[in-house]
Amino acid sequence: xxxxxxxxxxxxxxxxxxxxxxxxxxxxxxxxxxxxxxxxxxxxxxxxxxxxxxxxxxxxxxxxxxxxxxxxxxxxxxxxxxxxxxx
Numbered sequence: 001x002x003x004x005x006x007x008x009x010x011x012x013x014x015x016x017x018x019x020x021x022x023x024x025x026x027x028x029x030x031x032x033x034x035x036x037x038x039x040x041x042x043x044x045x046x047x048x049x050x051x052x053x054x055x056x057x058x059x060x061x062x063x064x065x066x067x068x069x070x071x072x073x074x075x076x077x078x079x080x081x082x083x084x085x086x087x
Contacts, residue, residue, distance in 0.1 A: 004052075004054050005053035006069060007072055008066060008068040008069030008072050009024060009053055009061060009069050010024050011052060011053055012051070012052065013051060013052075013053050014028070014048050014049065014051070015048075015049060015051060015056050015059065016031075016034075016035075016047065016049065017046040018038070018043075018044075018046045019034065019046070019059075020059065020060065021059055021060045021061060022051075022056040022059050022060075022061060022062065023061075023062045023065050023066070024061075024062070024065040024066050026050070028064055028065040029064060029065075030062055030063070030065070031048065031062070031065075035048075063078075
């Protein structure tokens, strides 16, 4: 059913079974970082599954790849980025 996701969120989003948020983009930098962190910690990585927004709407949206959604809601998220070793 098209048109269910709010503006700034895609109808098809991505989430792992162990993740606490969903992502607009399968190649989101924070999703990739989470996968790498889990691997480094010896934890099991879960598959990145495409799913409908409606099936994960109760979860939070990623602050990185869903930033426009938060902006529209008047709830901008602030994230830090490491660029060439500087935060």
